[in-house]
Amino acid sequence: MRKILLVHIIFLSFFNIYSKENLKEKEITLTNFIIDSKNPIEIKDVTVRKESESFYHNNMPWIAALLIGVASAVINLIIAHCLRKSNEINMNKQIENAKEITLTQFKSTIATKNRQDWINEFRHSVSDFISYSTILMPDDSSPVKDDITHPIYEKFLYTKAKLEMLINPNKKEYAIFHDYLQDMLDILLLTDKDFNIGKFRQIRENIIKSSRTIIEIQWRKIKALS
Structure with a gap:
């Protein structure tokens, strides 16, 4: 010019x-x-x-x-x-x-909502898993003792499978959580004689702590998107 x-x-x-x-x-x-x-x-x-x-x-x-x-x-x-x-x-x-900014904001909103839904689903599934495992303890106080056909067993196994589908076992935090789920299943399959209530409570505590760590990671990702 x-x-x-x-x-x-x-x-x-x-x-x-x-x-x-x-x-x-x-x-x-x-x-x-x-x-x-x-x-x-x-x-x-x-x-x-x-x-x-x-x-x-x-x-x-x-x-x-x-x-x-x-x-x-x-x-x-x-x-x-x-x-x-x-x-x-x-x-x-x-x-x-303007298009790029709008598209980025839209993707961020969708990703945030999806992660929030995932956190809610994960939290509810962990709560169910712990509740079912408490009911299934192999002792005389269990209402479903030795009844492997009871619906609680089915719900317990279903919840365990659901949690395994929600996580990625290739990542360290998820792999540790996955091992704790398996530990819970193994101890519930023991007989009354071999069952250890102290070990059961420790496994349950490990599951709760590990699940909180995973939820915290997801919350940080949501904050990074906003």
């Missing part, structure tokens, strides 16, 4: 100077002495004014004005076109940026 304006200024300056030079009358001054042996005649200074003779020189001011007008119109059109293109590019960039 600056280059176009510079060319415009140089063009106008050139034609202005050129037209002024051609408007000046060109003068030729001759000084000469012609000496004749019989009739000496002294020819004094003679000034001859030479007028522009060609059509081009006589009409140069009009031609220059016409060319300047045409050049100005063309340059103005070029400038207007460049400005319009620049405005279109800037507007398109603003639209694309």
Whole structure:
């Protein structure tokens, strides 16, 4: 854009100077002495004014004005076109940026909601798992002692499988939690003689602590998205 304006200024300056030079009358001054042996005649200074003779020189001011007008119109059109293109590019960039921001916010909202739903589902499943395991303790106080067909067994196994589906065992925190679930199942399959209430309570505490660690990790991810 600056280059176009510079060319415009140089063009106008050139034609202005050129037209002024051609408007000046060109003068030729001759000084000469012609000496004749019989009739000496002294020819004094003679000034001859030479007028522009060609059509081009006589009409140069009009031609220059016409060319300047045409050049100005063309340059103005070029400038207007460049400005319009620049405005279109800037507007398109603003639209694309707005789209990206909106899409990012939408994805963030969806991801946050999904993680919140996951946390709620995980928390409820852990609570159910612990409740079912307490009912299934192999001792005389258990209402379903030795009854492997009882619906509580089915719910316990279903909840364990659900928790395993909610976690990724390839990650350290989830792998530890998965091992605690298996430990609970193993101790519940023991006989009354081999069952240890202290070990059972320790496994239950491990499951609670591990589940809290996993929930805390998910909460940090939600905060990072907001």
